[in-house]
Amino acid sequence: MIEAPVIERHGLKPDEYDRIVSLLGREPNLTELGIFSVMWSEHCSYKSSRVHLKTLPTDGPQVLQGPGENAGAIDIGDGLAAVFKIESHNHPSFIEPYQGAATGVGGIIRDIFTMGARPIALMNSLRFGSLDEPGSRRILEGVVAGIAGYGNSIGIPTIGGEIAFEPSYAGNPLVNVFCLGTVKASDIIKGVASGAGNAVYYVGAKTGRDGIHGATMASAEFDDKSAEKRPAVQVGDPFMEKLLLEACLEVMRTDALIGIQDMGAAGLTCSTTEMGSRGGAGIEIDVSLVPQRESGMTPYETMLSESQERMLLVVKKGREQEVERVFEKWDLHAVHIGEVTADGLLRVKNRGEVVAEIPNRALTDEAPVYRRPMEMPAYLAEVQALDLDALGPVPRAEQALLALLASPAIASKRWVYRQYDHMVRTNTVNLPGLGAGVVRIKGTPRALSMSVDGNGRYCYLDPYRGAMLAVAEAARNVACTGARPLGATNCLNFGNPERPAIMWQFAKAVEGIGVACRALDVPITGGNVSLYNETDGNPIYPTPVIGVVGMLEHADRVLSRRFQAAGDAVILLGDGFGELGGSELLKVVCGLVRGAPPALDLKAERALQELLVTLAQSQLIRSAHDCSDGGIAVTLAECCFDADGTAADVAIDGVDVARDERVNVAAALFGESASRVVVSAAPGAAPKVLELAAAAGVPGRLIGRTGGDVLRIAVAGRVAVELPIHDAEDAWATALERYFARRVA
Amino acid sequence: MRARVFVTLKPSVFDPQGRTIADALHSLGYSSVEDVRQGKYFELDLATTEAAQARALASEVADKLLANPVIESYRVEVE
């Protein structure tokens, strides 16, 4: 008989416990309770989010694998598939930034090679508190070092990502990691167990007591008492994972496998249960056979351990030795720990004695599903109101531009990405910092382009529109490299779903993602949900992060943000409306988080993206860069950076949004209206570009020329910005490292 | 005065480096090396001649900078 406090410590509600008893037809023992508790945790069961996630578009002729497997897959031609997914490691990274981030990278890589794909690219999306806080600097430094430590060692390039800073992440940083791999579509392998009598193998690191209840921890808020709950931190072992990666890919070529899955959250429990459940089979294992790092581990501990770098395999009967031989070559010892059965049960034995026996379906399909109450948050009406006439004094445009360029969200992230090996595997054709990351696909003329984006501030101000804007921006970034967006993955970082206001944010964001993905034809192939991102009752900004993957037909026609030559035509595609709501300008220069985020016309967005792909593939344009944080002024400056000092002289239209002329100029320069891209073209090609834009229904205007060493921007006929490009570049390029000068690694 | 600080992973924390070194030693034939744990070692030169003071200072520095309390523990010796 299990006592109520024990049930509560397992994060199970009384009615959930009753449901367990009725599913089993008896009281569970402690091991069984532990197994239920992790499988029914928010992290593994998606009990709060599932009803909403179901509404996302997941189909399309290009989708080879939608949500439900370890990762999604899309068709990239020539019989090849791109396999990708994003995952969060927020809570562990707060407790121990280096190891938390490192093991996050390790986890997402396993999800990709588990599908049979060779991982070829990593990206990450990070959120921290203000860099003025030493604590945030320490966390950032640790997280970046951890990502580098793992990714560099295993030899997968980190080709891009994004970082933003808001006070709401100070006590709850976000570490979302994306990985993409490629595989012959016919060789995709799944996480299924089937065929009674087939062997169940364990391979990889030994099991220790680390991370027990990590999944339940990721499903509870932090408070002062959570220090006690904190289990030993998991330490990543990229060398072990490199061996596993190579060995598993080699084993997969033997055709001796039925299925394979990594042991991530909830370790052995989750992998056995999910594989059995997907294959409609049962699995029986003996925990005494599981390699153990510490002595005296109980079956409970062995089943719940989250030790890293472990895989579970189902091997065809009779092919065991073949598989064992491959692992031996890599100094790994695959251990036969059990069998597939026909009874649909997860049966755990310890030296032959049954210590747990649960129907797989009870752990997966029968897990609770909640339609949690929702309510529009009270703060919204207040923060959405923005009176530009009451802004007060706005600084001169040049001063504002320099402040924005040096603001950590906009400043160059070179200090970060030079710590990542972004060139290993010799595929990277767009280096970090130049726009979406692009890797060529060897053996084909093509390349894959990918971007992760999200704007928590927008989503705080309007989760529905903010989420749509995130999808649009990720897809637009991909299109700016010349690639056609094909599919998306998402990582949904939110607060405590048991609060109706948070649940409302979540539902609205998912709705926005669905609408935008449908309109832009980028189906969702998978993702991850991270809830309970709060510290002491203060939730993070609602932060959906979207990863979009697209394809370029000609890798060598890839575009970056950089102007290529002096004398080129500078063309603005799309219209600006001087929308300052939620902008970086308001935050950085005016200290305000207010207003509605920019409007989004999804039809116009799609037309723009299709036009970009056409222009790039027909080689009519030489660079493309979208307008986002900091508006067109920041965009134009960024087009000039890393371009050997090639500046530009442009003139843009004014806007009429306030009585004060200076506010109008600021709105024209720094407003963040969506669906705008600055492109450059050889002078002779400009008319054709404008003609194609007109035909596509995309507003296009020749706004100036590249050249000189001064960035000059006139607004409504009057010069508003006149900055030596060297000064602007210096402010932008060195901002981040100035925060980290003279710090210890 | 010199203080020496030893930083080791807590016993419950997995030490992949130590594990890999032990494996390497085994494959070199050193089977009598049963286990290896790797840690860090710091020598601090301190502008004090008092042992108690040196110990206190070294501990403070270890807490603050040299050891990561989440996964590591440390020991201080004063010469």
Next chain:
Amino acid sequence: MRARVFVTLKPSVFDPQGRTIADALHSLGYSSVEDVRQGKYFELDLATTEAAQARALASEVADKLLANPVIESYRVEVE
């Protein structure tokens, strides 16, 4: 039996880690920490109960693998 091996950079070798830590400590106000040198520390569990044997084995292992004589020197202690 347990042997402890300390590996330190030779005095002639510049120690960028130690230097950075010392600088950081100074900027935190610990001016009485005059210098810091960082090294490595290994605990070896040995299948022997004899101190002399343990010491010999640990030294051999340190020579062969744990220390790089070009830049490092080591010291062995047996418990």
Next chain:
Amino acid sequence: MKIAVIVFPGSNCDHDAYHAATDVLGESADLVWHKDADLKGADVVVLPGGFAHGDYLRTGAMARFSPIMREVQAFASRGGPVLGICNGFQVMLEAGLLPGAMLRNRDLKFLCEHVHIRVEQIDTPFTAACRRGQVLTIPIAHGEGNYFAEPDVIARLEKNRQIVFRYTTAGGEVTEAANPNGSAASIAGICNEARNVVGLMPHPERACESILGSADGLVIFQSVMQSLKSGALVGGTRQA
């Protein structure tokens, strides 16, 4: 020309070297597993970049005990051309094929970026097709590339003209700022006294195609092809 690319557990630029040798240069190459004891008749041996044995303990420390290293040593002592790239260079230092050792980068951070290196010596099999003083743009990617040797060793390297590559500015000038990691004498690569063994921290195999941002690394591989063709080199196995 036949190239043996040695694969240690943890090597991760093995496929990149293989790709450069085969797909780009059209030569033949083998990936040779570290437990093998046969270089398969190779004319050139490449120790690739990566993290052999995780670089746990020290970079390159454990790889030198791999069975294949005996063959590599023998090949090198017969005069066969051996190139160590990044981690391969670190393995060479640990194995005593080249003098010196690597410390952590001056600012303690891993660094990945394009740098400029100047070719100091053209009488090695891997620089024979270069001009003396030629500046190459080639990426680095390492956390421990801060080359160290005692002053007398550096003096000997200078005297014997064993410093093959130095970090410089784009204009070929040796400056403190152009030295990314703090290496002694701005050393990016060296050779042995017999000149057939060359190790360097930058990754020429990552700079063999213009689509990757630079094709300046090609000349390193072309050099060894040219050296072999001209008979200037005694291919280790051919002689055996």
